[in-house]
Amino acid sequence: MRLLSSLLSSSTLLAHNFTSRLRIPISFQSHNFPRLFSMDSSEASLRNALSQKLSAVEAQGNAVRALKAAGAAKPEIDAAIEALNGLKIEKASIEKQLQAVVSGGGGDGSLNRESFRQTVSNTLERRLFYIPSFKIYRGVAGLYDYGPPGCAVKSNVLAFWRQHFVLEENMLEVDCPCVTPEVVLKASGHVDKFTDLMVKDEKTGTCYRADHLLKDFCNEKLQKDLSISSEKAAELKQILAVLDDLSADQLGAKIKEYGITAPDTKNPLSDPYPFNLMFQTSIGPSGLLPGYMRPETAQGIFVNFKDLYYYNGNKLPFAAAQIGQAFRNEISPRQGLLRVREFTLAEIEHFVDPEDKAHPKFADVANLEFLMFPREEQMSGKSARKIPLGEAVSKGTVNNETLGYFIGRVYLFLTRLGIDKDRLRFRQHLANEMAHYAADCWDAEIECSYGWIECVGIADRSAYDLHAHTEKSGVPLVAHEKFAEPREVEKLVIAPVKKELGLAFKGCQKNVVEALEAMKEKEALEMKAALESDGEVEFYVCTLGKNVLIKKSMVAISKEKKKEHQRVFTPSVIEPSFGIGRIIYCLFEHSYYMRPSKAGDEQLNVFRFPPLVAPIKCTVFPLVQNQQYEEVAKVISKSLTFSGISHKIDITGTSIGKRYARTDELGVPFAITVDSASSVTIRERDSKDQIRVSVEEAATVVKDVTDGLRTWEDVWSTFPHHTSASAED
Missing domain, CATH: 1.10.287 (Helix Hairpins)
Structure with missing residues (x-):
């Protein structure tokens, strides 16, 4: 749900906390950046x-x-x-x-990042993995069509997501409409705050993302102006590090300081101002019911909590999941599948008792060790390092076991898809990125030619969303814990006096009320003591980005004892949110490599997709155009179809080496070559090794390896090897 700030919009998309999505200003001085990195x-x-x-x-x-x-x-x-x-x-x-x-080049003749990206993109478009939508009409920025192999990869990724999460955790899957009434998104905050900062060419009116212009300027200076000093380079890198946290005034000041103009015309730019990213529509012929195309799928789960809780036998914890389309009216979309206007999200909302966030299966992932980037390391200029997940949870670096469990499961999911574990890290949100209600947030970031890209967000969002919809709808979205015997409990009661707060803060009243009600017990009792002694106290409201003065008449804080037969509470939410398009694009880059042809006169493109996600699992090649061989190929094809293995028969008259090269470029892991009536060869894509099996065994061997029941090394040691010059490309 919230990949924000970088997923499909720098203000939103995967489990990023809502504050960064809503572009809440932070206290920031342009001459005093927090130290978020150290230059290499x-x-x-x-x-x-x-x-x-x-x-x-x-x-x-x-x-x-x-x-x-x-x-x-x-x-x-x-x-x-x-x-x-x-x-x-x-x-x-x-x-x-x-x-x-x-x-990003290696200085040894290897492709630099831009050249590598262009090579991969050209191959993907030529082989129809994806193409610009409405291409014959010159296309529309930020909209893409998946072609046959792209659809197959996406389908395989989503199928594995369902298996890995929905089936493994017995999640409740739902499918909610894309068109959402305004009242729902008003309650969630999207209507008022779901914005990015935009600037306009003052002469032509062309719109640009303000942060993109500043980012492009900094990157271009770093990459092309090699004469700048190390101090100036460090300053530019600092700006890039805090870019998502700059307010409109701060962005505008930097744009003016660096003399940034409109890219196409060099005309001056307006001051940055917020632009709401949602596509607005109306529901019904009268047009009286306003709505929006949903910017995320999670709200559909939250508004259905009451029914899902009942369906689950009124028991916690439980998780609901949804895969669906989401929409963001990006100001200036670019970066291919990484920033688009319509995209697929896969989101999980795991509802849990806020007083018990242990997870019974945490031990299954506790021994995993991978790159983690806690906020302390970020602030001190250190790099991500490998940390055992169990250690991170036990030391409190990760807030709780359930959050840690999902971090571990996300790591296993991404690496099994084919994401390079050495280019995958989990970055903790900095304090100024965290919403006041969030307990902890981590992003799974994957390194590709565009840098580190946020692809999955894993957040402990506390009870914010259910509280918001309870308040707006009047329907209590709560859970119950019945006691065997009545209990006398002491409860903290925070009662904002809305009339006094309204007079003092007017339009900001709601922000102040929410912040007061979200106080932890220690903070509330400290405020109570200060109000009783001084009559007023400074109170920081993070959604306003400033301190406000709270007087004794504005809030009542007390502890009350009462007997209760049951505990009624609003569940906390642990939310893993997946940007499927971003994951797939990074998978394309991580899977791509080039190898010389047999003659050595050209470089051939190869995608090393694991069988799990490969668009086609197997190809069937009659070695030569021969009626008998073609009949054998048809028999094998029927066996593969019966086994549920996607495949393709190629009976063209081209050489076997060229046919291998074509399918390698599609990432097909196995090729069956029919060169006799009784036995065939099976070639593995990356090693180019071949084994010989009987016609009857061919489909079974491919299925076993594709389903993970056997490894290629296993079948290589079991069956006779086949050596032939035609096996080479």
């Missing part, structure tokens, strides 16, 4: 070396000019020029090394 030591040293070399070149150039002006002897001038040329060569060498570092 190699980059810093190269920039310093380049700065020194530039000074040396300038000094030597001045010396050459001085010798010429003084009429020095030719040998002396030639020696000075030779020294100058040597310095220029050294400068060029440092520039090349620095360019390789900042562009």
Whole structure:
């Protein structure tokens, strides 16, 4: 549900806390950025070396000019020029090394990030994994069609998601409408706050994302202006690190400071202002019932909580899940599948007793160890490091077992899909990213050619959403715990005096009331003591981004004892939210590689998809155009169909090597080649190894390996090997 700030919109999309989605300003000074990173030591040293070399070149150039002006002897001038040329060569060498570092290339002739991205994208579009929608009409930015192989990959990813989460956890799956009444999204806060900051070309009216323009400026300076100092580079990287937290005024100030203009016309830009990202519509012919295309799927689960709780036997914990389309009217969508206007979300809302967030299956994931990026490491400039999940939970780095359990399950899900575990990290939200009601939030970030991309959000959102819909609808969305015997309990009661708060804060009254009601017991009792002694107290309201003055007449705080026969409470929500398109794009990049053809005269594209997600599991090739071989191929095809294995028969007259290359480019893991009436060969895509099996065994072997019942190494050690020049591409 909330990939926000970076998933499909920098203000929303996967389990990002609602504060970052709503663009709540934070206390920030442009001259005093929090230290969120440290520049790579190699980059810093190269920039310093380049700065020194530039000074040396300038000094030597001045010396050459001085010798010429003084009429020095030719040998002396030639020696000075030779020294100058040597310095220029050294400068060029440092520039090349620095360019390789900042562009993501390895300095050894490997593709840099931009070139790699273009190569992958060209292959994906040419093989119809996805293409721009409405292409013959020049397309619409931010809208894409999945072609046959792309649909198959997406279908396989979603099928595994259902298996890995819905079936494993006995979740309750729902399917809610995309069109949502305004009242629902008013309660959730989307109508008022679901915005990104936009600027306009003051002459043409063309709109741009303000943070994108600043981001592009910083990246371009870092990558192309190699002469900037390490200090200036550090400043630009700091801006990139806090970009999502800048308010409209702060963004506008930076745009003016750096002289950023409209990219196409170079015209001046307006000040940034909020733009609501939801597509508005009306329900019914009268147009009197306003609605929106949903920006996330989670609200449908929250409003159905009461019925789902009843369906589950009035028992907690339980989880509800939904896969569906969501819509964001992006200002200037780009980055292919990473930022689009219509996309697929897969979201889980796990409802749990706020007083007991233990998980019975946490031990299953406690020993997992992977890259984690706690907020302390971020603030101190350190890098992500491998941490055992059990240790992270026991030390309180991860707030509770249930949140930790889902972090572990997300890690297993992504790595089984084929995401490189060394380019996957879990980053904890910083304090200024956290909503006041959130207990803890982590993003699963995957590194690709665009950098670290947030693809899954895992958040403990406390009880905010159910509270919001309870207040707006008047229907209590609560759970019950019946006691065997009545209990005398002491309860904290926080009673904001809305009349007094309304007079004092007017339009901000709701923000102040929510913040007061969300106080923890310790904070509330401290406020009570301060009000009794001083009559007033400063109180920070995070949704306003500032302190307000609370007076004694504005809130009553007390503890009351009463007997209760049952405990009525609003459940907390642990929310894993998956941006399916983003995961798939990162999977494409992580699976892609190139290898030389048999002749060595070209590089061939290969996608190393695991059989789990491969669009086609197997191809069937008659070695040559031969009626008998084609009949055998049809028999094998029927067996594969009966076994539920997606496959394709290729009876074209092209060479077997070219047919292998075509299917490797689609990521097909296995190829069955029919070269006799009784036995066939099975080729594995990445090793290009082949085994020989009988016609009757072929489908069974492919199914066993595809379903994970056997490994390729197992069948390789079981069946005779086949060696043939035609096995090579």
